[in-house]
Amino acid sequence: MTEKQQASWEQRDLAHIWHPCSQMKDYETLPPMVIDHAKGPWLYDIHGKKYLDIVSSWWANLLGHCNPEINEAIKEQLDSLEHVIFANFSHRPAIELAERLADITPDRINKFHFNDNGSSSVEAALKMCFQFYHQTGKPEKQRFMCLTEGYHGETIGALSVGSMDLFAKMYQPMMMDNIHVQAPDCYRCPYGKNREHCACECFEHAEKAFAEHAHETAAMIVEPLLQGSAGMRIYPPLYLKKLRALCDKYDVKLIADEIATGFGRTGTMFACEQAGISPDVMTISKGLTGGYLPMSVTCVSDEIYDAFYADYGEGKAFPHSHTYAGNPIGCAAALAVQKIMKEQHILETAAENAKWLTAELDKAFAHHPNVGEIRHIGLIHAIELVKDPETKTPLDAKKRTGYAIYKKALERGLVLRPLGDILYFNPPLNITREELSTAIELAHESITDILPE
Structure with a gap:
């Protein structure tokens, strides 16, 4: 055996792997x-x-x-198609998954852009909204609103619409200049209310931000009902209802980041359902494939999709792609997840x-x-x-x-x-x-x- 093979698996890990979201010095006392x-x-x-x-x-x-049913679906898919370029080409699992998503997503959602992880789906959502207004006669709408304490991923665009915390502060000089709206904090409510009995008095911060910045804002992005990385901070559905109405009033697109909240995590298939609202854009990942394979989808309304529908020479195409977008194995896993959730x-x-x-x-x-x-x-x-x-x-x-x-x-x-x-x-x-x-x-x-x- 070589010297490397004689070392423990833990030692071999630490010799080469830089683990995510970790201070590697901690691994001296808590090895992987x-x-x-x-x-x-x-x-x-x-x-x-x-x-x-x-x-x-x-x-x-x-x-x-x-999960044996998801395992079987993946094994079956492996024998027919493992991957294919998703530009011009397609395949049955992706088509069936898009049809299933159209059935379970909120009313406005009807088109699905496949990506390969949560952060990339957020990046796509931001770019879509930015480009939508550029192509519909309002190019001044270039900024984004987001809630403080929010988290939407680790890429620069996604960090830019997150909280200025330990994830983002180091990279602030690289990030976009966005509008950060004070988020609800129901445990430490400054109005002396609680989430079960309030009129979302804290919504005044959003109203002020929209009055001042809506003319230059393309979209507002939120984690619906639950700010996960903020410490599982839960806020009332009424806040989302008010936010949907405010976005409509000021012509600002609403992006619901359902990456962490989707597929039953909050008690309904998607958290937006509990507020009775439909976003213009919705990002999904994580539970989409049951945690088996990296896959995400940026789900959009026909209104947004139609703004990109033109002859190629008009420059309205959406120039955003990922090598593994629409991967057949990931789609097979996602279809198995939906089958299990329905039948069981x-x-x-x-x-x-x-x-x-x-x-x-x-x-x-x-x-x-x-x-x-x-x-x-x-x-x-x-x-x-x-x-x-x-x-x-x-x-x-x-x-x-x-x-x-x-x-x-x-x-x-x-x-x-x-x-x-x-x-x-x-x-x-x-x-x-x-x-x-x-x-x-x-x-x-x-x-x-x-x-x-």
Whole structure:
């Protein structure tokens, strides 16, 4: 054996791999867990230890790892077509998927532009809206509005419509000059309201921004109902209703980033449904293929599509492409996901389990002296840890309490990756109550290790 082969898999990993969203020095005390295989919500490493993946591997694993029906669909597709250029050429899985998406997306949505990851679908959405106004006589509409604390991806355009936080501050000189609207913060509402009983008084910030900047704005982009990376911050459907009306009033396109919220994560197929609104553009990814393969779709209205429909020489084509756009294997996985969700009534089962999980988490954590709020939407639940629940004072960020709890949870076999000091459950939609009970027990033990009751 060579010297490399004699080294452990963990050492071989660290010799060459730069892991995403990581400070690699942390790996000196917490080396990578090398996963050998997975099943349902469980991951099994090369040493035989198992981990309950309560975060769905970055929110993407929708129906469990190695789902037999998705596996079979992919295997079947492999024997007929693995990939083909998507310019001029097409294939049955993409056509069938587009038809299925047309059936389940909001009313305005009817055309589908295939991309290969969430960030690229956001980039496409921004460029489409920019070019739409250029081609329809309003070239001055060049900027974008977004909510503070938002997250829409890691490419420069996507970062530009996100929050100016640790993801983006370093790259600010490279980014577009956009309009950042104060986002709802229902846990620390400055108006003294709560998300169940308010008139979205905070919407005044959007109204002021539109009054001042709508004439130069092409689109407003939002994560509907749930700002994920902000700490699973949930806001009322009424906010979206008001935003749709405001966009219509000022002729600004509304982009709903449903990458994290789509495909049942918030309790409905898409979060927009809960507000009864339809965006002009919708971005989807993650759960689209059940977390199997990188694929995204930028979904648009006929109005936007029609603005690009012309003879090629008129310069109205949309010059945006990805090598793996419309990949047949990804489309086959996505079709299998939709088949499972429909035939197995996944949304209905998940809704019942969501109510049960809410009650169980409340019993386990509501009286903990450092639990400020347990918030939930669909099966997504988040526990915000604070210094004092009365004052809602945050914990000392330098102590990295959430990270310490994460490491304790890993020791017990639970993947409880935090968002700062916010711990969250975002499991596969078909997780069982027994598995959820295990997650609650392991989470409780891990939290009380660091923050005793």
